[in-house]
Amino acid sequence: MNTPNKACDPRPFWPPLVAGVALGVVLLLTFLLTGHGLGATGFFTRLAAWTGGELAFDATYNNVYLGPLLDDGKPMSSWITWQIIGVALGALAASWSTGRFRVRLDGTHKTGRISRGTLALLGGVLAGFGARVAAGCTSGVGLSGTATLGVAGFVFLGAFFAAGLLVSRIAKGGPQ
Amino acid sequence: MPFNDIGLASGLLCGFLFGYVLENAGFGSPCKLTAQFRMSDWSVFKVMFTAIVVAAVGLFVLRSIGLVAPGSMYVPPAFLGAVAIGGALIGAGFAVGGYCPGTSVVGLFSGRLDALLFSIGLVGGTWLFAGSFDAVEKWTTAGESTAGDTLPVALGVPEWVILVAMIAAAVMIFVIGGRIERHFNGPLDASAAMRD
Numbered sequence: 378m379n380t381p382n383k384a385c386d387p388r389p390f391w392p393p394l395v396a397g398v399a400l401g402v403v404l405l406l407t408f409l410l411t412g413h414g415l416g417a418t419g420f421f422t423r424l425a426a427w428t429g430g431e432l433a434f435d436a437t438y439n440n441v442y443l444g445p446l447l448d449d450g451k452p453m454s455s456w457i458t459w460q461i462i463g464v465a466l467g468a469l470a471a472s473w474s475t476g477r478f479r480v481r482l483d484g485t486h487k488t489g490r491i492s493r494g495t496l497a498l499l500g501g502v503l504a505g506f507g508a509r510v511a512a513g514c515t516s517g518v519g520l521s522g523t524a525t526l527g528v529a530g531f532v533f534l535g536a537f538f539a540a541g542l543l544v545s546r547i548a549k550g551g552p553q
Numbered sequence: 554m555p556f557n558d559i560g561l562a563s564g565l566l567c568g569f570l571f572g573y574v575l576e577n578a579g580f581g582s583p584c585k586l587t588a589q590f591r592m593s594d595w596s597v598f599k600v601m602f603t604a605i606v607v608a609a610v611g612l613f614v615l616r617s618i619g620l621v622a623p624g625s626m627y628v629p630p631a632f633l634g635a636v637a638i639g640g641a642l643i644g645a646g647f648a649v650g651g652y653c654p655g656t657s658v659v660g661l662f663s664g665r666l667d668a669l670l671f672s673i674g675l676v677g678g679t680w681l682f683a684g685s686f687d688a689v690e691k692w693t694t695a696g697e698s699t700a701g702d703t704l705p706v707a708l709g710v711p712e713w714v715i716l717v718a719m720i721a722a723a724v725m726i727f728v729i730g731g732r733i734e735r736h737f738n739g740p741l742d743a744s745a746a747m748r749d
Contacts, residue, residue, distance in 0.1 A: 387743040389584075391597045394727070396718035397576035397603020403574055403606040407567040409615075412555035415571050415609075417655035417674070425679035442683040456559040463568020464575070464655065465662045471576035472663035480664040484583045484651050486748075489580060497583075497667040501657070501674015502649015502681065504643045508654060509682040510692050511639020513629060515653040516571075518636055520601060520630040524608035526703045526715060529629040533640035534601075540644035545590035552583040552651040552667070553591075 388475035404524055411456065415520020417464075418508035419457035425505075428450040442509075484552025493552060554621045570723030572659055581663035582746040583651025588649050594735035602723040604667055610716055634696025650674065 389401070407415050426446035429437030446452045452495050472478040485493045508514040511533060513522065519537060522530025545551050561660070578600050579585045585688030588594035615621040647653050652660055653673045682689065700707040704715050734740055 381649075382736065387747050389743050390579035390596075390746075391577045392576075392690075393578070393599035393740075394603060396574060396596075396698075397600040399574045399601060400571075400578070400604035400642040401611070403567065404571040405611040406570070406668055407596060408612060408626055409554045409621070410556055410558050410563045412557045412625060414582075415567060417658065419572035420676045421654055421672070423566055425676045425683065428676060429680060429683075440683050440686070442686040443679075456564045456742045459561045459564025461658060462570070463565040463570075464658045465568075466703075467569035467572025468576040468581060468659040468662035469572075470569070471573045472581060475577070475743070477576070477581075477747060478664050479579070479747065480666065481749075482667050483660070483665045484587075484667055486584075487665060488687075490686070494670050497650045497652075497670040498674040498677075498694035500645070500646040500648075500652070501671035501676075502678040503674075504620035504646030504652075504654060504671075505649065505675035505678020506641040506682045507646060507677060508675075510642065510689065511636045512693060513636075513639075514643055514655065515612025515647075516594025516655040518629050519640070520605065523605045525612065525626050526609060526696060526705060526712065527628040528631045528700075528704055528707050529633065529636045531704065532633045533636040536637040536640035537644040537647070540641035540647045541590045544648035545587065547622065548649045548656055550591045551648050553587070 385476070387477045401524075404521065408521075408524070414517065414524060415460065416457055416513065416517035416521065416551065417461065418462040418505075418514040418517060422446070422509065423452045423458060425456060426525060487550070487553045496548070496552070554615070555625055571655075572662070573695055575656060575659045576663055576715075579741070579743065579746060580656045581659040581665065581668075582741065583660060583665070583667060585741040585746055586656060587648060588741050591737075592733055594740040595726065595734055596740055598726045598730055602719075602726050605670070606716075606723050607717050609719065613712060613716060631696050631698040631702045631707070632694050632696060635693050638692055638695065645675075646678075 426443040518533045591598035657668045657671040666714045705712040
């Protein structure tokens with residue numbers, strides 16, 4: 378019999394070497410299956426086109442950047458959408474099975490809830506804008522681009538970490 | 554290979570494994586993710602560099618024994634100014650918001666409402682970009698390098714030399730990062746990531 382407390386304790390994270398090798402194998406599998414790597418922001422671009430189309434169809438349809446995604450009437454229909462649904466299910470399976478799923482606003486130990494929520498939203502805006510400039514994010518350009526030895530991937534990671542280290546100082550360490 | 558399968562099943566399978574591994578690495582936690590930038594937890598560097606080395610060496614070996622066709626994998630174009638601007642903005646967003654686009658999905662599906670706000674921000678940032686596209690379009694192709702899209706071509710160095718250098722860099726990250734982590738209180742564990 379486990380002690381009563383045991384059931385409440387979350388299972389530990391995988392050691393970084395184990396997680397890194399597993400992530401590398403998943404990335405390699407993705408390359409072999411599809412010819413490209415893993416991503417994320419392609420989904421958010423399509424989500425922006427779809428929600429834009431629902432809320433303000435004319436403005437979105439006439440937009441040079443998002444309009445073409447509405448042309449076939451199915452902006453969400455893409456491999457990257459299925460991949461993100463997979464990410465959601467995989468994360469849910471992992472967090473649920475290990476006792477690490479709990480609904481909460483995280484990162485509020487050193488900041489108030491309003492300020493944490495506002496900064497999370499602001500961080501999303503910065504990252505969403507940046508991902509369109511770079512045509513990809515940490516997964517698509519940083520991880521997958523570097524795995525194919527793409528110069529763009531290495532430059533992305535350098536800029537990502539330099540800006541992150543700098544802004545973290547300004548933001549007093551970010552969410553904790 | 555590759556099979557160039559971009560169907561529903563391949564997307565769900567690759568995504569499921571990606572999300573499963575990221576959550577188990579602890580990358581649904583904004584506190585653990587941003588601890589990399591506070592230098593107190595080097596898991597982000599360790600996991601990313603290990604994964605990059607495993608995939609890059611795997612592709613090299615499979616190409617060398619003829620199982621993967623040369624030039625068949627997508628390589629991002631060398632718009633170095635564009636990826637530098639975009640990478641810096643994503644790094645800044647990560648430092649203040651706690652996530653990057655992929656990990657915000659992992660955070661949301663481990664129950665984090667701040668990750669939902671970050672995701673809504675991502676859609677807002679995309680609208681902002683689309684709305685100012687005429688002004689910022691030139692950023693997306695800034696700093697094009699004509700030296701070549703991949704490091705071996707751009708530097709004129711054999712691929713195996715680059716791979717050996719990357720393996721050495723990954724080992725250094727584990728050694729140096731491990732030392733700096735111990736100087737703080739060690740990496741953030743799952744219990745600490747769950748605390749109220």
